């Protein structure tokens with residue numbers, strides 16, 4: 001147990017936890033199917049062959065989960081709205097009840113409008129999906145806007161493009177490599193259109209949750225630095241630059257479908273804050289003529305880079321290295337790169353997978369990252385919040401139920417919730433900040 005108290009964060013700093021709809025809700029029969037339902041029904045897609053049909057059964061147990069949030073003492077709860085559920089006969093009923101329950105418990109609702117569960121039949125390769133998204137966003141904003149202040153448009157369009165459409169490890173399971181780039185552009189366009197739709201409904205506190213991490217060249221050799229730079233463009237700059245500066249990194253706009261200049265104006269709609277999901281840096285080098293493995297992913301040999309392991313670091317159960325100072329490096333790097341164009345930052349996800357109820361490793365991970373975040377503050381980065389991924393153990397996508405990211409343990413036979421040691425640590429940490 002970390003005994004040395006973490007440094008004080010500014011008054012008003014937002015402490016929270018995150019989840020997503022497909023990973024926790026269950027009640028699959030009370031919504032339309034999403035691309036993830038289709039994907040998990042195909043053999044061999046999810047490691048343990050599981051689906052999210054029931055998951056944590058949060059749909060029926062949300063009161064118990066809100067009570068856990070209230071007891072945890074967090075300011076805010078980041079969840080996602082399931083587009084296929086909103087499109088079903090139940091409509092927004094569930095989110096109406098959830099938001100009321102959160103407000104009654106004094107926990108601020110922070111909905112993400114898309115966290116990968118696209119309605120089956122829609123496709124991010126189609127440009128029209130962006131306008132369909134904006135229409136759905138208007139419906140949600142009109143219904144929940146009187147109680148929801150803070151909004152997130154998309155979760156990690158980079159990972160959804162890479163995992164879902166380029167490498168095929170996630171739904172919809174396509175292996176298009178660079179032909180997946182339109183998926184990135186259409187999501188970014190959807191983001192911009194959603195910001196406009198939210199503003200039109202009176203929303204005033206809008207951000208995005210982008211996945212970012214420092215890219216470390218495998219060596220000082222030019223070929224490794226060049227490969228790492230390209231990886232950095234694909235996973236970091238391709239998603240931050242258009243949103244924050246209205247431009248794609250050099251060479252990228254040409255690879256996108258059609259003339260994207262008018263779209264970039266929409267994509268760069270000003271944001272009130274910028275959300276960062278941080279897990280670990282990635283070490284990248286020149287191609288090695290063979291496929292490479294990292295963090296449970298396989299990168300084909302024909303890519304112009306190869307992903308290498310980071311050595312000399314503890315690894316989480318997922319095999320991801322624990323590198324807290326990567327968060328400080330990432331945020332100071334963002335401040336240097338984007339300057340005044342970077343709005344206040346919120347860490348919208350940070351966490352790790354470990355087994356067990358007495359999860360000292362998770363406490364060490366979170367403690368280290370909260371301190372690293374404080375160092376970014378001291379270095380002058382305007383950081384306004386920190387959300388742990390995740391409140392509950394949940395359906396970890398292609399890994400099924402084998403990876404446990406929760407502060408609260410879930411028994412997937414009985415659905416019983418049991419707070420872990422890290423839940424107690426986070427509660428005390430947040431309380432000490434008051």
Ligand code: GBH
Nearest residue numbers: 020156159279280281282294295319320321
């Ligand atoms: C997030 O994605 C998702 O938003 C969330 O739904 C999910 O449950 C959660 O994270 C946990 O996976 O280079 O080996 O260190 C995170 C996407 C992809 C981030 C792989 C870290 C690099 C691992 N991640 N990545 S490694």
